[in-house]
Amino acid sequence: MTTGQKKPGPTEGRSLPRARSQDEGIIEVAWCYYQEGMNQNEIAERLGFSRATVVNYLSEARRRDYVRITLDHTIFRNQELARRLVETFGLKDAIVVPSSSDGPERSLDRVTRVVADWLPSLLEPGDRLGVAWGETIYRVAEAAPRLTLNELTVVQLVGSRPAAMGFAAETSSATLARRYGAHCINLHVPLVLSDRELVDRLKQEPVIREQLEAVATCNKTIFACGTCGEDSHVVHTGLLDRADIDTFARQGAVGVICGRLIDGEGRGLDREIESRMIGVTLDQMRGKDMGLLVGSGPERARPMLAAIRGGYATHVATCSDTAMNILKLALDPC
Structure with a gap:
């Protein structure tokens, strides 16, 4: 690096992750929780959400019928x-x-x-x-x-x-x-x-x-x-x-x-x-x-x-x- 050249920032030289829509976030949270067995704190850390957002997204997934939990009748x-x-x-x-x-x-x-x-x-x-x-x-x-x-x-x-x-x-x-x-x-x-x-x-x-x-x-x-x-x-x-x-x-x-x-x-x-x-x-x-x-x-x-x-x-x-x-x-x- 030559003198006076700007040092690259942590995100320069690589693409930033695409911002998720709320619908995508709800689906991804539901997948992590119900399919991968992750707990709410782990999901929040992986996806960069607050734990409260994870809780709300899980609730919304149930409300929308994205997730349906049943027991064998x-x-x-x-x-x-x-x-x-x-x-x-x-x-x-x-x-x-x-x-x-x-x-x-x-x-x-x-x-x-x-x-x-x-x-x-x-x-x-x-x-x-x-x-x-x-x-x-x-x-x-x-x-x-x-x-x-x-x-x-x-x-x-x-x-x-x-x-x-x-x-x-x-x-x-x-x-x-x-x-x-x-x-x-x-x-x-x-x-x-x-x-x-x-x-x-x-x-x-x-x-x-x-x-x-x-x-x-x-x-x-x-x-x-x-x-x-x-x-x-x-x-x-x-x-x-x-x-x-x-x-x-x-x-x-x-x-x-x-x-x-x-x-x-x-x-x-x-x-x-x-x-x-x-x-x-x-x-x-x-x-x-x-x-x-x-x-x-x-x-x-x-x-x-x-x-x-x-x-x-x-x-x-x-x-x-x-x-x-x-x-x-x-x-x-x-």
């Missing part, structure tokens, strides 16, 4: 409580996840997530999957993986009804269809009307008649059995008011399937409103190749038992506490 199907449910009630299959020590809400989250992973394995080309409504089914749909399930049709089982937090029937069916790359048949009518004659006329409309035919011919369903208390989904949506639900509970109602009340043996209650509802009937919910009943929580054991006894469920997914309560109620209903 067979371990939950082979769990002792799952086998006892199958043997006791003659089910085709059951999944029981460990209840969360953080309470019923977290347990329900575990159940809906394992169902989201289990459901695709229960579906075959040509199936028509009837999808019910409510928070539980909504959460399954939101957790569903993005797949392509060939020749699958997803069908909305009940007419539309305003519901909080997006738990409307059409939201769940449309979301599942989109996640599975499936054809979707929504039911473009209100769930309940004030005029029985209007109901009859609507059912005769060609488009509605075709949609109702799809409802009637579903060979598989996924549903929850709601409660008959003040916090019931049918109360929150205004399908029944608190006085009505209390009256029907005194008459023996213990559960709700697709807006229709059932007693402890799964029999429907004869109500005037039934003739003004548009959606799947209780008779149409029975005898399916698969009726996947999903539920979790201390108040769900009795409704779920009623749904099982009524012949609506061939498959059950729940948490360990709820499974034990269902079995206990079956042996000692008092």
